[in-house]
Amino acid sequence: MTLEKITLFDTTLRDGQQTPGIDFSVEDKIAIAAMLDEFGIDFIEGGYPGANPTDTTFFSRKRTQKAGFVAFGMTKRAGISASNDPGLSQLIQSKADAVCLVAKSWDYHVKVALGCTNEENLESIRDSVKAVVEAGKLSMVDCEHFFDGYKANPDYAIACAKEAYQAGARWVVLCDTNGGTQPPEIRDIVSAVIASGIPGSSLGIHAHNDTGQAVANSLAAVEAGVRQIQGTLNGIGERCGNADLITIIPTLCLKDTYSSRFETSIDREKLVGLTRLSRAFDELLNRSPNHQSPYVGGSAFATKAGIHASALLKDPKTYEHVEPESVGNFRKVMVSDQGGKANFLNELKRRGITVAKDDPKLDTLISIVKEREASGYAYEGADASFELLALKTLGTVPNFFAVESFRVMVERRFDSHGKLKTVSEAVVKVLVDGEMVMSVAEGDGPVNALDIALRKDLGKYQTEILDLELADYKVRILNGGTEAITRVLIESTDASGARWWTVGVSENIIDASFQALMDSIVYKLMKNRELAGKIAAE
Numbered sequence: 001m002t003l004e005k006i007t008l009f010d011t012t013l014r015d016g017q018q019t020p021g022i023d024f025s026v027e028d029k030i031a032i033a034a035m036l037d038e039f040g041i042d043f044i045e046g047g048y049p050g051a052n053p054t055d056t057t058f059f060s061r062k063r064t065q066k067a068g069f070v071a072f073g074m075t076k077r078a079g080i081s082a083s084n085d086p087g088l089s090q091l092i093q094s095k096a097d098a099v100c101l102v103a104k105s106w107d108y109h110v111k112v113a114l115g116c117t118n119e120e121n122l123e124s125i126r127d128s129v130k131a132v133v134e135a136g137k138l139s140m141v142d143c144e145h146f147f148d149g150y151k152a153n154p155d156y157a158i159a160c161a162k163e164a165y166q167a168g169a170r171w172v173v174l175c176d177t178n179g180g181t182q183p184p185e186i187r188d189i190v191s192a193v194i195a196s197g198i199p200g201s202s203l204g205i206h207a208h209n210d211t212g213q214a215v216a217n218s219l220a221a222v223e224a225g226v227r228q229i230q231g232t233l234n235g236i237g238e239r240c241g242n243a244d245l246i247t248i249i250p251t252l253c254l255k256d257t258y259s260s261r262f263e264t265s266i267d268r269e270k271l272v273g274l275t276r277l278s279r280a281f282d283e284l285l286n287r288s289p290n291h292q293s294p295y296v297g298g299s300a301f302a303t304k305a306g307i308h309a310s311a312l313l314k315d316p317k318t319y320e321h322v323e324p325e326s327v328g329n330f331r332k333v334m335v336s337d338q339g340g341k342a343n344f345l346n347e348l349k350r351r352g353i354t355v356a357k358d359d360p361k362l363d364t365l366i367s368i369v370k371e372r373e374a375s376g377y378a379y380e381g382a383d384a385s386f387e388l389l390a391l392k393t394l395g396t397v398p399n400f401f402a403v404e405s406f407r408v409m410v411e412r413r414f415d416s417h418g419k420l421k422t423v424s425e426a427v428v429k430v431l432v433d434g435e436m437v438m439s440v441a442e443g444d445g446p447v448n449a450l451d452i453a454l455r456k457d458l459g460k461y462q463t464e465i466l467d468l469e470l471a472d473y474k475v476r477i478l479n480g481g482t483e484a485i486t487r488v489l490i491e492s493t494d495a496s497g498a499r500w501w502t503v504g505v506s507e508n509i510i511d512a513s514f515q516a517l518m519d520s521i522v523y524k525l526m527k528n529r530e531l532a533g534k535i536a537a538e
Contacts, residue, residue, distance in 0.1 A: 003263040006252055007171075007228040009043040009204065010036050010245060012281075013058075014072045015230075017047065018238035026057050027471045028284060031491070031499055033063045036233075039277050040265045041245075045070040045100060045230075050090035059094035068138065071096035075103050075128035075141075078116035082131040092131065098138035100173075101128050105160035106149030118156060122163045129167035140171040142206060147174065147181040150189050158196045165198045171228050172203055176217060179210025179240060183220040190224035200225030207243045209235060214243035219251065222262070233281045234293070246278045247294045254322045268326070272346055275328035276380050283381020283489055283501070286474040295327045341366065348394075351387050352534045355394055365393040375505060376478045376485050382503035384492075384523040385516070387532050400525050401458055403518065404429040404436065408446045408510050424449040432459035447473065447513045454517055461525060467495035468524050475509065488512040492520040498533060 013029050016022070024032070029046060036044050044067045047055035051073075062069050071094045076085035083089075091099045103125045104110045110121045125141065132139040141164035143149075149157035164172045174190065181189075186205075194200050205221035205228070207214040218229050235244030249266050252258045275296040282289040291298040301324040324330055328346075341357060344366055348355055355362050368389065369379060379386040391397050406428040415421050423442060426449035430437045439456035443449030455465055472491035477484045486509045493499045500523055504515025527533030 003261060004227065006222060006262045006264050007042045007204070008245065008249065008264055008266070009045065009070075009171075009173075009228055009230040010041045010232065011045040011072075011206075011230055011242065012036070012232040012236065014045045014047045015238070015242055016232040016236040019236045019241070020238075022236065022285060024054065025472075026054055027491070027493075029054070029058050030063060031284060032233075032281065033069075034499070035277060035280065037064045037067045039273060040267075040270045041067050042265050043068040043070050043098065045072055046096070048072050049094040049096075050087055056090075059096060062095045062097070064097075068097045069095070070098045070100050070140070072100045072102065072142075075101050075124040076131075078114060078120040078124055082127040085128075088128055088131060092135040092137065096137065098140060098170075099132045100140040100142055101125075101132070101164075102142045102144050103128075103160060103164065104145070104149075105143035105157045105175075106145040107153045107156045109145055109149070122159060125160060125163045126167045129164055129169050133168040139167075139169045140173060140204075141169045142173045142175050144175050145177045147176050147185065147189055148178060150192075154192070158193060161193060161198055162196060165202060170202065172198060173206050173228065173230060174203060174221070174226070175206040176208055176214075177206075179208030179214065181207075181217060182211070183213060183216050186217045186220040187224040190221050190226055194225045201227050204228030204230055205243075206230040208237065209240040209242060209244075212240070214241070215247050215251075218243045218248055219258075222258070234278055234290070236285075244293075246274060246296055250274060250295045250322070250327050254326060271326060272328045276347075279378070279380035280383075280501075283378060283474075284491075286476055286489070288476075295322070296329055300324070301329055344369075347386070348390060350534070351390070351532075353387075353390055353394065359394075361394050365390055368393060372505075376487050377503055377505050378487065378489075379503070381489060382501045382516075382519075384500035384532075385502045385519045388519055388523055388526070391526075391532065397522065397526065398529075398531075400432075400461055400522060402431045403454070403514075404431055406450060406453070406514065408450055410446055426450040426453040428453040428456075430454070430458065432461070435459065446510055450510065450514060451517055454514075455521065458521075464528050465521060465524055468521065469493050470520070471499065473513075478505075486512045488516045490516040490520055492524070494524060494527075498527070500527075500533070 013032060017024055033044055044064055046058055049056050049059040049071050059071055071091050073087055073091040076082045076088045104114055104121055107118055110118055129139050143161050146157055161172050203226040205218050205226045207217040229248060231243035231245040231248055234246055235241040252262060252264050253266060253271055278296040279289050301320060408426045410424050412422045424446045425442050428439050437457045439453045441449050441452035441456055443452050470490060471493045474489045476487045478487055479485055485507055488504045490502050491499060502516040502519035504512035506512040523532055
């Protein structure tokens with residue numbers, strides 16, 4: 001039996017950026033696009049070139065290796081030809097493989113928002129799609145407010161969708177922009193669109209979560225015939241968010257009602273990385289993962305003591321709808337560590353580290369990781385720190401240098417012009433090949449001063465870290481009060497373009513930062529010797 005393909009379209013970097021409190025930098029977008037590309041998503045929508053400097057810079061280069069790189073923007077304005085519309089021109093000139101055009105499909109919006117006639121809107125859709133296709137790019141059209149538009153004027157909503165399809169759009173995406181449509185309505189309306197002449201193989205669904213049913217609506221659309229699903233990582237998005245791909249993907253892959261009929265670009269081997277992807281993304285956002293997220297949450301396979309735990313120990317299937325290992329998660333009730341070993345072995349294998357399942361050092365590593373994560377460490381978002389910990393536990397890490405001591409001072413004073421200023425200074429003593437080196441540096445803050453001082457003079461290793469750059473620095477307070485535990489996550493990069501993340505945890509923010517900085521430097525030196533860095537280089 002031939003399975004039908006469900007195409008996965010991620011709009012985290014575009015629609016997800018509408019989430020209150022989220023503002024991606026170019027570096028954030030590059031890192032997230034690489035994560036999605038590695039995982040196997042079919043299309044990655046990167047943003048709106050021309051709308052802001054970040055997105056324009058992001059689209060100055062192609063940012064994916066395997067996935068389709070998608071630019072988002074509006075159809076041409078009424079009264080202007082496609083060739084003279086500056087917004088459309090920027091989309092076509094970007095380094096994107098595909099262009100997703102947003103088009104009005106509710107006649108009320110055409111009148112109020114665009115201020116043009118229904119026919120002029122159809123012309124804008126038609127001419128814009130043709131311009132994208134003629135430029136050699138794959139064309140998609142997001143029919144904005146499609147379901148509300150269909151309820152108000154079904155003939156016109158379908159006319160907009162058909163105009164896009166007939167003009168050459170590869171995908172016509174039906175958008176539940178307000179997020180209020182119910183699953184039975186989704187099925188009925190999608191069926192009507194297919195009956196009008198647009199095949200389901202050219203239709204997509206874009207659902208918002210305003211009634212908590214974005215995932216259900218997406219799956220209802222699949223049942224009705226659509227073959228592309230748009231969504232975001234962890235369901236981020238404006239208002240209540242978008243359809244959560246982290247929930248949709250394993251449902252399509254692991255639930256027989258879908259897996260017996262459909263296939264996706266995510267095979268069982270890639271699916272094991274789902275939990276790591278979800279949590280690494282949350283770490284980049286500097287927020288705590290939702291413990292009750294389906295499949296990937298910390299509580300997704302956790303059971304309190306009692307009758308459930310007893311049954312689980314006899315047969316996990318009694319209270320688990322899928323195996324935790326299938327999505328890279330852990331069972332949290334088992335007395336044995338066997339469930340966890342499979343995940344650790346997989347993570348180590350990905351890094352080129354070979355260890356036997358019965359090696360006692362593996363048990364030691366698992367115990368250390370669990371103990372550290374209980375105290376605040378988060379290794380899902382700190383791949384380099386995890387790799388260094390694994391290498392130290394399972395084997396050896398060269399003793400490149402040793403920090404004998406460091407001191408950080410923060411002074412608030414008036415300068416010679418009478419202006420109040422805060423000055424940060426760090427002093428670091430480093431032992432390299434038996435020789436003590438002391439470095440002093442000022443910085444824009446205590447952590448910056450410590451970073452500069454630490455990397456100022458590493459003796460014979462100094463030239464090796466000249467291209468090392470700190471791309472990002474995030475701090476999270478793990479509990480309340482002035483004595484709170486602090487987690488620091490640092491993102492580093494070098495001239496090769498590789499990126500890696502390190503973590504430190506302490507009651508003292510400077511100490512936590514120092515741990516992460518040290519790991520970053522040691523990882524760089526290991527990477528230079530091809531002793532580490534397989535994941536970072538991917």
